[in-house]
Amino acid sequence: MKKLKKLGIFCLVVSVSVAMLVGCSKSKDKLKETSKLDDxxxxxxxxxxxxxxxxxxxxxxxxxxxxxxxxxxxxxxxxxxxxxxxxxxxxxxxxxxxxxxxxxxxxxxxxxxxxxxxGCLKLLTKPDSPINGVKDLKGKKIGVPGLASSQTIIAQRALLAAGIGVSPENMEVEFVVYNQPELPLALKNGQVDAIGMSDPSASLVVNSGDAKIILDNGVDKEYKNxxxxxxxxxxxxxxxxxxxxxxxxxxxxxxxxxxxxxxxxxxxxxxxxxxxxxxxxxxxxxxxxxxxxxxxxxxxxxxxxxxxxxxxxxxxxxxxxxxxxxxxxxxxxxxxxxx
Missing domain, CATH: 3.40.190.10 (Periplasmic binding protein-like II)
Known part of the structure; x- marks a missing residue:
């Protein structure tokens, strides 16, 4: 009986060892397969x-x-x-x-x-506009390249921080959609009071003298980091x-x-x-x-x-x-x- 028990234990140990070896072998094969796929x-x-x-x-x-x-x-x-x-x-x-x-x-x-x-997102207005910051945009029209665009979203977040309503129930500005190349002309013609643009287009408009910056997420203390x-x-x-x-x-x-x-x-x-x-x-x-x-x-x-x-x-x-x-x-x- 003791011999049978010992034989049983021996067989169990051998079985576990073989299973572990097979498992390791499969694991190595899987690693090799993944490596080959990556190669x-x-x-x-x-x-x-x-x-x-x-x-x-x-x-x-x-x-x-x-x-x-x-x-x-x-x-x-x-x-x-x-x-x-x-x-x-x-x-x-x-x-x-x-x-x-x-x-x-x-x-x-x-x-x-x-x-x-x-950086790279800006809100602009006319150089001679009385608008000097986001806080002055209440009741104004803002030109953007799309209602779900990054330009619109940074404007909404900045307006929220300034205490201006931008929720569906309390919208205190109006967003107007234009193709980005048309935004500077819409601002110049007075169709909108401010525009949201990305660089380098935004900086080129400012450099030309046709606009001034009211928000630059690259330097604004709220968004620069x-x-x-x-x-x-x-x-x-x-x-x-x-x-x-x-x-x-x-x-x-x-x-x-x-x-x-x-x-x-x-x-x-x-x-x-x-x-x-x-x-x-x-x-x-x-x-x-x-x-x-x-x-x-x-x-x-x-x-x-x-x-x-x-x-x-x-x-x-x-x-x-x-x-x-x-x-x-x-x-x-x-x-x-x-x-």
Whole structure:
């Protein structure tokens, strides 16, 4: 009987050991499979022109993506980056944070990994206007490129902070939609009292003498430390290729820091490579210097939460939305990448 017991115990130990070896073998095979998938994977990156896209542009031009061993293709399309991501054609893009909020509230599944830079949104009025600040906009008409645009959202948040009603039940301003190129003319002709624009167009209008600034989120004490542009990733890309996603975020962090430390060179490259259609290297580098291009994981998350909370206050998004739960789902933080 004792011999049988010992034999039984021996068999059990052997069985467990074999199972562990098989499990380890399968685990190693899975790692090899994932590694092979990563080796073959070619990232699809939505790539566009514009001053604010400097970090992504420099990630390409200065070789930060290749330095991380990332294989990639640049997507240049008339379709929106969000549409490309939803159709599985794009793995990543840069987007203004305010514009993402309503889309996420409406069910968009996306991952945000980092704040990319501050600044780039402005509210303008005529040079001789009695309007000298956001507090003077009560009862006025504000021209914007879209009712859900980042320009509109920063205006609404600033109006809320100034005690001016912007909720559906208490709207104390009127937003009027124009194409962005038409906004300066609408202001000049008196069709609106103020306009919301992004750079470099906004700064060019001011530099021409046709407008003055009443809000600049790059220098305003309420918003200057808030990240207005974020790094967006396709959820399935993060799930299926987490190591590539991590390398990409790290490359973008290096690229942003490069822009911060070399604004003159970056502005020159943007003009030479036709990555920016407006301005000149000297003027554009001056704008770049007003932003903070040092990417931040922590402040990117803080900016996301702040935008959600403000937009709930003005009833721009659902009042039932659990902000903490949503942020926990969409904000992805990679080990080893911090501020």
């Amino acid at each position: 073959d994977y070619v990232m699809q990156i939505s790539y566009g022109t514009g001053l604010c896209a400097a970090p992504l542009q420099m990630a390409v031009e200065k070789g930060f993506l290749k330095e991380e061993g990332i294989k990639y293709e640049l997507l240049k399309s008339d379709k929106s980056s969000v549409d490309l991501m939803m159709s599985g054609k794009s793995d990543t893009f840069l987007e203004m944070l305010p514009a993402m909020i309503q889309q996420i509230d409406n069910g968009l599944d996306a991952r945000i990994a980092m704040g990319v830079h501050t 808030e990240y207005c542009c974020v790094l967006v990733l396709r959820p399935d890309f993060v799930k299926e290729h987490p190591e590539i996603a991590k390398k990409y975020v790290r490359a973008m962090k290096k690229a942003g820091e490069y822009v911060q430390n070399n604004p003159e060179e970056v502005a020159q490259i943007q003009i030479d490579k036709k990555l920016v259609a407006l301005g000149d290297p000297t003027f554009n580098s001056g704008i770049l210097k007003t932003y903070n291009f040092v990417p931040s994981v922590v402040k990117g998350k803080e900016s996301l939460i702040k935008n959600f909370n403000d937009l709930q206050k003005i009833k721009f998004i659902s009042q039932d939305l659990d902000v903490d739960k949503v942020v926990d789902k969409i904000y992805v933080e990679f080990d080893g990448i911090d501020d």
